[in-house]
Amino acid sequence: MSILRTLLQDIPIPQMVRIRQKFDGTVIEDHERALRRELQKPGAIDRIRPGQSVAVAVGSRGVANIADFTRVTIEAIRAAGGEPFIVPCMGSHGGATAEGQRDVLHHLGVTETAMGAPLRSSMEVVKIDELPNGLPVYVDKYASEADAIVVINRVKPHTAFRGPIESGIMKMIAIGLGKQKGAEACHQLGFKYMAENVPAMARIMIDKLPIVFGVALVENAYDQTCRVEVLPAAEIEAREVVLLEEAKTRLPKILFDQIDVLVIDYIGKNISGDGMDPNVTGRYPTPYAHGGPDVSKMVVLDLTPETKGNANGVGTADFTTQRLVDQMDRDATYANGLTSTVCAPTKIATTLENDYYAIKAAVKTCNILDYTKCRLVRIQDTLHLGEIEISVNLLDEAKRHPDIEILTEPYDLKFNSEGNLTT
Known part of the structure; x- marks a missing residue:
């Protein structure tokens, strides 16, 4: 790396x-009370009958309070005489x-012990129909055998397409319940047609499967539940069309339109199906979505x-670090690209x-004449934007913004002996 260090040594x-x-x-x-009321x-x-087996469909996103919402739903199903399973x-x-999907739920706190219900995980699916364009419609085998199905998910803007229905209950039904084969089928014709194919598949599944209701959640900009609707x-x-519009107004964002790094x-x-939410970064994996700041260079650490x-x-970024690459499970990463047909995000950035040299590389290549004027923003991740760091070159703009409070005096970023940022 000596030649790279030489190229970057004078970059501030x-x-x-x-x-x-x-x-x-x-x-x-009191989100549990709100759900019980709903x-x-x-x-x-009231549509659950005694003795019915009820599949409770739970996803992989970092949805706030997801374990609580799942448990309360299961308790209500059991109180009605149903026999719930996850x-x-x-x-x-x-x-x-x-096994991987079971582990994902365990990491979210959705375990058999905590929920008081069995967890049935399989990638086996059943084909129930196909769209007029020939795309098959699949559903999880366990869910297909249930007497009733309940779906829990957050409603929010999608990261790769725009439409009246984006990411929420309908997508959870079409792609989530479809497992890998269903997700692959829905993505097969590309994101250009996702705004049509997602609701079309979900309508068929709602019509042909015993889907009873969905638990729809909306979160505020601080990753907290602000609406629960059954x-x-x-x-x-x-x-869901109405809830999506609300979710868009509540999306967290970086309050600067142009960022160099x-x-x-x-x-x-x-954090996001895309690792980081493009609605926040302004970097989208497809040309079918838009919004967010104009970012010249992006670094993920x-x-x-x-x-x-x-x-x-990681491929959406311009630069990354060796420690991130060393942690990559390439099979798991590449499976996303092969299923979604969008492979640019699974490439490895430069x-x-x-951290030290990755940030310097971004500054060097951000296409400004004077590197000391770099407009740099640092965030923990795209879910947590309440407190962030900005370079002194953004300070005057920040002081004029009514929704920004300056918390500190200027300081130098601190790096440890391995060249990585300290907390």
């Missing part, structure tokens, strides 16, 4: 300040293996422990030996 890293970004903090204080709505728990509902995530099957699509400490599947080596999204 700007001083930083810590700021607080202020967003709407509306939150449900479950009593007509068309929800089905991993996550397409190809977890390395596209039954949607009877016949109302899922129409209501964006440094992201952690990416991972528990490390993987979350929860992602278990899945580095999907890799430097440590």
